[in-house]
Structures are given as structure tokens and as C-alpha cells.
Amino acid sequence: MGTDAAARYAAVVEAFDGDPHVEPPRPGARGFGSNALRTGGSIFAMLDVYGRFVVKLDAARVAELIDDGVGAPFDNGHGRSLRAWLVLGPEQDWLAYAREARSFGGGDATP
Numbered sequence: 001m002g003t004d005a006a007a008r009y010a011a012v013v014e015a016f017d018g019d020p021h022v023e024p025p026r027p028g029a030r031g032f033g034s035n036a037l038r039t040g041g042s043i044f045a046m047l048d049v050y051g052r053f054v055v056k057l058d059a060a061r062v063a064e065l066i067d068d069g070v071g072a073p074f075d076n077g078h079g080r081s082l083r084a085w086l087v088l089g090p091e092q093d094w095l096a097y098a099r100e101a102r103s104f105g106g107g108d109a110t111p
Contacts, residue, residue, distance in 0.1 A: 004090070005051040012045065012053075012098050013037060022102065032076060037098065044105035045098040048074075052087045053094050055101035059083040 016022040016037055023038040025046075036046035045055045054074050057065075065071050065086055074085035088097055 005047060005053065008090070008094055009035075009047040009053060012094050015095055016098070016102070019102075037102075039102060039105050042105055044101040045094075048087075053092075053097075054085055054087050055097045056084050057086060057097075057101055057104050061100075061104075062086045 013024055016024070019039075021039050023041075025035045025037065035048075036043040038044065043056060045053070048054050052074075062071075062073075062084055066073060070092065071086040071088045073081035073083075074087045075081050076085075086097075088094060
């Protein structure tokens, strides 16, 4: 994982620090979503094992963003894209999309 991606993700995690409904990444955890932000136990944003920033949104919204060239489909390693997950590049505003994902995943309270 690149240090730039890690630093950018750390800033996203820090932005949600005051939200009592957001669970931070679990240090020492392993596997899918181990470096994820969660709300209600569900992942809404994460840095995957390749250092890519991934958010969970409504499947129609993900399709729209992919069509607009904003992001790419997310494949969790099993050869199939997950329709509600979007990989964002470094040129995107990660925090803005994390906030959108937070709203989608568990209410409208955002930092």
C-alpha cells in the first residue's frame, strides 16, 4: 500500500472520528474489510489490500459514477465485480465520497 494512499485514508478516518455511529478500522484485523470504516456493523469505506480507496453506494449510483469515468468496479478477488462497490482513484475527493457512502450506509449524520 502506498504511503500517499495510507495518509489520505488516515485523513478520511480522522474526519469520522467524532461520529459515534462510525467504527474505525480494526488494528491487527485481517481479511476483507479489516481496514474499513463501518456503521451499524456494515462497511461503507475502506482501503483495500492494494491501497485502493473503495466505497459502498447504491448500485445505480455506482453504475452512474463508472459511466461518468469517476471510478471503477470493485472486484474482491473472486473474479466478479460487486455492483454496489466503487474504486476511486487518487484524483477523486475521497472524503466527499466517504460521506456519501456513510449517508447511504447508515443514516444522514456526517462529520
